[in-house]
Amino acid sequence: MKITAIYAPSGPDFGLNTALDVVCDTLMELGENVASVDLSAAALTYYDGKPSNTARYLMDGLKDADGLIFACSAVFHAPSALMHTFLEYFQDENYRSLVKQKNCLLLTFSQDSGERAAAEQLSRILSSLGAIDVVRISLDASVADVADGHVTELIERQTEDFYRILRQNRRYILSQKKNPIKILGPNDARNIVDANMRNLYEKHNLGNINETAQMDINKIVAMYTKKHGINEEVDADGAAAPLVASSPKSCKQLTASLPHYFNPQLTKDMEVTIQLDISDDDGFLGHLVIANQGCVFHEGGADRNDIIIMTDAKTWADVLKGKITAQKAFMIGKLKVRGSFALLTKFDQLFNKIP
DSSP, X not given: OOEEEEEEOOSSOSSHHHHHHHHHHHHHHTTOOEEEEEGGGTTOOOOOSSOOHXXXXXXXXXXTOSEEEEEXXXXXXXXXXXXXXXXXXXXXXXXXXXXXXXXXXXXXXXXXXXXXHHHHHHHHHHHHTTOEEEEEEEEETTTOOTTSHHHHHHHHHHHHHHHHHHHTTOOOOXXXXXXXXXXXXXXXXXXXXXXXXXXXXXXXXXXXXXXXXHHHHHHHHHHHHHXXXXXXXXXXXXXXXXXXXXXXXXXXXXXXXXXXXXXXXXXXXXXEEEEEEEESTTOEEEEEEEETTEEEEEESOOSSOSEEEEEEHHHHHHHHTXXXXXXXXXXXXXXXXXXXXXXXXXXXXXXOOXX
């Protein structure tokens, strides 16, 4: 296979080089070579409607690539200017289809918690070109030391996932239709998901949908609609009750959903209890137990704890949604800690932000 990495650093290196080295080394151990393109050394000018010789050379490296790696620093919660400059050249009709249907690994690094926003923006641009970001690795230099064994292992595992997708030559069907935006009602949402599940059964040659298969579909529809903001009750027979619009989640409900956003690969041999003392009208007392690479939320206080996090409901909700890191909330005095402060610095890596 041919894998090409487009690398766009910005300013002083704070871990991006090391993280990209881990990705490339992992692929090399798996028997694959990676052609790396350092945009900082390419002297690429801004796109002015005409393809430059430098751009032609860079784009030639993408034509036969089976997989692509886009690695860049995040500046003000956006991909670096170098990466933006490179991506502008895809406006040229000669290059627009070069990344179509190609599987991509996105690697973003920041010093200000902007790595996820940068990855999302990068993903939107690539998606508009028909590329698919199958793996994202987003790290904050203030809390993630790439030299740390757990972080290195996380990068290696996600790179291995990327490798397996490339080896299996997975392809994804992207909709090319530009339909007007429509506000879907509960019944519309259920019908769409139900139809999609039926299509999946047919696509994977699972035969006719019998009663048992329909029950499975109903249950999957229930999980999907709940995840995307619609509540649906499923009875013991797998039959779906009418859908109703969900109400906004309370701070306690957001916290209770944290196990769904947990990164177990970072908790090898970790057994800790995190007690949460959240104040204000939307406050609560609860604790998270992390053990055997799993996470469970319990209401009330814990018999023993390794750390107690104390803050108000609004600040805690902002932490869970990724608007501010737990460490930054502590630094500006909005969050207090008792116990192991080291656990607080790891919290933002243990859990992905809740959308």
